[in-house]
Amino acid sequence: MNEALEGYLPLIWNAAKALIVLIVGWIVAGRVGAVVRKRINNTPQIDQTIGNFAASMVKWVILLMVLVAVLGIFGIQATSLVAVFGAATLAIGLALQGTLADIAAGFMLILFRPYKLGDFVEVGGTSGTVKDLNLFVTELATPDNVQIIVPNGQAWGTIITNYSGHQTRRVDLVFGIDYEDDMEKAKGIILRLATEDPRTLADPEPWVRVTNLGDSSVDITARLWCDAADYWELKFAMTQKVKEAFDAEAISIPYPHSVEIQKAG
Incomplete structure (x- = not known):
């Protein structure tokens, strides 16, 4: 024993x-x-x-x-x-081909840098802020702070949209007014509010034009440039300010409504 x-x-x-x-x-x-x-x-x-x-x-x-x-x-x-x-090279290669592809894709992501830490991106239909990029995976955090793990092979093999890739972005806003309202007055209000906001860049200068004659409204489009970090705040602020200014100046914003027609018996 x-x-x-x-x-x-x-x-x-x-x-x-x-x-x-x-x-x-x-x-x-x-x-x-x-x-x-x-x-x-x-x-x-x-x-x-x-x-x-x-x-x-x-x-x-x-x-x-x-x-x-x-x-x-x-x-x-x-x-x-x-x-x-x-x-055992062949067997290992077949067994780990997905992992090896992720490693190779990781090197390509580092080499070409389509995104970096802190960028807000859309990868394979999933949007989020890049939190980590390592040998195998890219980690994203959605706006509501949900963790998303994307294998590097899938990230490199799909379309990547990087919303933080450039320092500036363009905010596109569309406002509909009634056909009986003054178009020039409405355009002036939008342009004034845009230029008064410090987040709106002077170059390129704000652009406000009538872009469409809809079924129930005259559509006015505003295109404003701002720093990428200010995109959402400027968009939200302008939407509220224009609505308040239109109300104060008696400019109506049409909305779908029903009309009842009664015929005499």
């Missing part, structure tokens, strides 16, 4: 050492990755997106080295691993 137990002692000892190496390696990989991310993100000349991606890459390289060390504890040498991996 003692001889049988003694035979298992080396295996138990190796398993204990392997567990310790795994735990220490996991902690070291996480901390080194965090240091790399912090150092890069604290460098103003380098985009934070690169910091997150580099930290992810460093972490997984260290974990791969830890795995090799653990296998070495059990007597499996690196040269043997190379031979085994070489013989």
